Amino acid sequence: MSTTSRPRAFRIPGADAPATAEGIAPTPAADTGIRIVEDPFEIVEAADGAPVPARRRRGAPWGTLLLSAAGGLVSLGIGLSLERMIADLFQAAPWLGGVALVLLALAALALLAIVLRELRGLWRERKIEHLRQAAAAAITGRDHSAAQGVVRDLSAFYADRMGLAAGRQRLEALADAILDVEDRIGLAERELLSPLDRQARNAIATAAKQVSGVTALSPRAIVDVAFVVYAAVRLLRRIAAIYGGRPGFLGFLRLARAALAHLTITGGMAVGESMVQQVLGLGIAARVSAKLGEGVLNGLMTARFGLAALAVCRPLPFVRETPPRLSDVASELLRPAVPEPT
Template identity: 50%
Template sequence: MSERSGLRRPVTFKLDDPNVVVLDPDEEAARPTRSSISITPEAEPEPEPVLLPEAPEMPPVPARKGFRWGVLFWSSLGGLVVLGTVLGAINLIHDLFARNETLGFLGLVLAALFVVASIVIAAREIAGLARLSTIENMHRRALAAIAADDRKGADAVVRDLVKLAHDNPHLARARATLRSHGSDIIDGADLVRLAERELMAPLDQEARRLVSVAAQRVSIVTAISPRAVVDVLFVFAAAMRLVRQLARLYGGRPGTLGMIRLIRHVIAHLAITGGMAASDTVIQQMLGQGIVAKLSTRLGEGVLNGLLTARLGLAAIDVTRPMPFTALPRPALGDLAKDLLRKRRDDN
């Protein structure tokens, strides 16, 4: 601030004094009386733009040129295997007809049944992969509808979710409630959250039960198993069974290829969210408080294996669930750990 009169001696004054006049720079021409004190605020300098260092441009990845010999190798090998199988089946049926006509017709019928079964299995695998892709796409669309508050996109997500859950008789009341109240919701994000609360709440409760049962089963078996090989095989089988059960619960029907894809996604999700390392908060807390040390060695190993199975189940829930956790709380490993420890204490 600067005072208008350069000849005035320094004085003290209050801003609420009626003789103090605050002028704008544009009102410089309107001079107050000599008995008044005029104050003109200085204009604040405009902030200079901050120049950020430019990020170095990444060199473009050169496109791979040339013929792909690996594709040719596996394609030719697969073609040879198929041709060999077909030729072997034809020769077998021809030999059966040459030996006995009844055996020839029996071999022909068995070959026809094999072809039909192969076509059905292939169709089921393709349908299972398509259903998993639909669930993953629905998860992404729900997140986008919530972020953009898109009412039209939310309607499409809810319709697809109801269509996915129409085979589940336990969700009949939830579907009716969603149809009756869905038109009253204006915001797209609120509509997606309503659909999650109505349709996902009972499924989440059942999913938590499945994970808890699988973790307790793994804990018991690994605690009493005499061989480490048996532990590994049982844990692997229990993990596969748990992932398949969760996928079926949330509307997926994975086949063999679908299970391979789900396991890959679950492992990737575990790697992103911290994995199954022993540095997990709950496991670290248990080790720090000596809870496992108070149990026997085998029981302690069983509890840790059960917790790791529960961690895998929680990751499978995130992968197989068609809706993101926005309106409902995500199942926590701490709750499952309390159930597991309570079960161990009851058994002891």
């Protein structure tokens, strides 16, 4: 009867000592012991001689349990209140109870429609994220089959876009052609995403101009803040709709968090010649008018948020196409900024 044992890692003292002239490592003077590690996930650390950190055990999910219990209590309370209200209405007048039941059915139908819309929006967002990750993995691993699958899934994702029908047909004609991984994904990027990229850039430039103009003309700071937030929300929804996402409330919160995270990560990478030009343009605008400089600054921040939203909502990474930069929007932003002399 044979027994199986867990894999072990052995580190023999003196194994890393230099070899002698005969090619044999010298025997250590004193045996300090052999280190044995039972966990296979710690074999590499044991073989390298590095200390093995103790695994931290996850505690009980008290926060999740609290929210679940509180949500259950609130749901029970609302259900009991509705049941008592309908019962009281039936006792008062049967037709009132019937009206209450009809209204309750309409509310349940509306709630079901909202839940289905949220789930559909989340599914489309996850599909876009999966396409972007699969494309990056195919390029990194040089996987031709995976690249063909990404192009096929992307074409099916935009099957309802009539303006992209010609691009889908050209991709289908080259489905069996021998192409490099980057060339195949870059071809799909050019045929299907280039028109959408232009629409997204135009939407970002338009939102930045609107924020710049409203900020320069508004007399109150609270109006500036409110309009900047409103423009950012509308811009994020617009870019998501351009690339095929239809986020509901939960999907929008997920996209907003991802866009802000992307903006935070890439915030320190915007230093260069283009950033110097933008700061120079802001200084010129500020000399003309303080409100004008503030408007340009808010417009640039809206444009940066829009570019981060574009990177999050786009189904493919930029392979052959040039990613939009802040300077592209800044040039459009500063054109109408300086007022004509009277």
